[in-house]
Amino acid sequence: MQHRVAAIGGDGIGPEIVAAGREVIDAAGERYGFDVAWTDFDIGAERYLETGELLTEEDIRELSKFSAIYFGAIGDDRVKPGILEKGILLAIRFHFDQFINLRPIKLLDGVATPLANKRPEDIDFVVVRENTEDFYVGIGSRFAGRREEKTLEVVRDLYNVKFGLDVETDADELAYQIGIITRPGAERAIRYAFDLAERREKKVTSVDKANVLSDVYGLWRDVFTEVAAGYPGVATEFNFVDAVTMWFVKNPEWFDVVVTPNMFGDIITDLGAMIQGGLGLAPGGNINPTGTSMFEPIHGSAPKYRGQDVANPLATVWAGSMLLDHLGEHEAAAAVLRAIERSILDGYVTRDMGGAKKTSEVGRYLAGLVKTV
């Protein structure tokens, strides 16, 4: 069996951690009888600085031939914040309609959590983040387009009418941002969460702020309620996003599957990463079940550690396990996760986790473990 996988190392520590992850995946393949044909893509800050290209038409055409992309990280101090993130990472998510951002929040054995009195059995849930709508659509006062002026006028009018004011039309005086949720967009994410919950502890928590942002999250709640009716065996609850940040810290054991719109998903999964031991251990999958999906550590490119072979590869290796799951290699995926757990218990870890091993050493160690663990 051969799988073809695209690899985007990206910037900073990205190439090193992806190299480690590939080694582990390849070793798992040897054990479980599959082979991965890797195709490298040179996408990231370097190319952008040289050619001005972010994600090109050709990148898209070529990437669309793969069902999985293994992604390192992007971000570079020489580029203004937002350019690479929007032009590459979000562009891939949106272009390939990767409507699910899947984030396991799981405290592995032997990992230190900043929370007092919480053990691995207390922290084990999954966040399903909607990944193509909400305030990530990138529409607002600075969005270049021929309708620009007309919108600014309309929004300004609404604002002035609502508050009885008379603010200038000037985009520099009044900035606006438009978030959008569509019924089909909400539905497919919520349905995914319920399907997942049926295979887990059968509980779904919707996180929103429908008491204040009632326009978009009101629709989200309506759709949630409708979808829930089709899963009578799954328990449901609504949490407001402000409150949920408290419960993640106080009662993580309450959660099984959490489903939430894009922006709140971004926020609560970083908090989730921290309670599971930090960004060094947090993977994510950007999933389009019938198209091209992308698996990545959720941390950034840490430019200052670039080329030093010190970055913690575990989040990337874990993302590799999710990638294998996505490819249907469930046994291999489980073995990779067991190898990660084993290496942590062995203390064979990088500096950030209290060890002294190099990125490449951890990769090699895990590649060895995955063949037997």
Next chain:
Amino acid sequence: MQHRVAAIGGDGIGPEIVAAGREVIDAAGERYGFDVAWTDFDIGAERYLETGELLTEEDIRELSKFSAIYFGAIGDDRVKPGILEKGILLAIRFHFDQFINLRPIKLLDGVATPLANKRPEDIDFVVVRENTEDFYVGIGSRFAGRREEKTLEVVRDLYNVKFGLDVETDADELAYQIGIITRPGAERAIRYAFDLAERREKKVTSVDKANVLSDVYGLWRDVFTEVAAGYPGVATEFNFVDAVTMWFVKNPEWFDVVVTPNMFGDIITDLGAMIQGGLGLAPGGNINPTGTSMFEPIHGSAPKYRGQDVANPLATVWAGSMLLDHLGEHEAAAAVLRAIERSILDGYVTRDMGGAKKTSEVGRYLAGLVKTV
């Protein structure tokens, strides 16, 4: 010296905790030579259920005669989420242009935090939440107004153009929410934060998501940078909101003054409340320095504990300390906070904090302490 203060007990446990808070404030007045004339307002779920009234013209006219409102909590199981919050709490904040929501995050001596290895000296900062703009303006697809259809059309067009789609105009298929940040609105909140930092540790952290929601938070950052230039003695940094939730948990000692737009402020102050020991200990001030300000516990009305005399009044009493500060009674304000600390060390606390005292007992105890502590 006499101060006139408006009191809105509100719903659920609201009246009980405000009663406790008033007792403490009155006692502080005896010691520090001022007297508070309280005026009660009957605003909340009961009246709404009887008369359909939320915040009336007359309420506004009467409340505007006060420079401070002491607010308990609103919220009732018989009313749909959002109605009372928007119709009363947010209505007061917006109507009286209470553009600052001030939230001390401070772990008091003797209080348990859910964070491992953090002590009172590690958790002591202030969040300045902008309180009248951002996604709280309440403008979106369900906002009733004569321009409704026109906006829906424009937003739908933008969305379709951007993504090459052809989504229906139907508001039930496509919901949108518009957030607005104005230059003067951002500026006054940010300036307040810098002025505060000058009286503290001289560091301001701006929390936004300018890498993705670049339209509104791009303007926010521009204004932040401009204002910062006028405070060369104050250190500054930018944090993304997702990352800041991690640092609150991992490194709360980094922060001095945190300034952030309304919605992210809502989220991170709940997380802040949890690290300082939970909602039972988290006060907030909604401040208009030249108008009518409002002080409240940030927790809700906990309807199921209504009338049982078991609710923890400490957040409300602490809000009372902030109210006294606002009225210029700085010594009394400090004494109230000392009394709270004393009562905690004495173990004279309610059930949620591991004690066995009633709401009214704690109020009485604090009123006694505040005269000598």
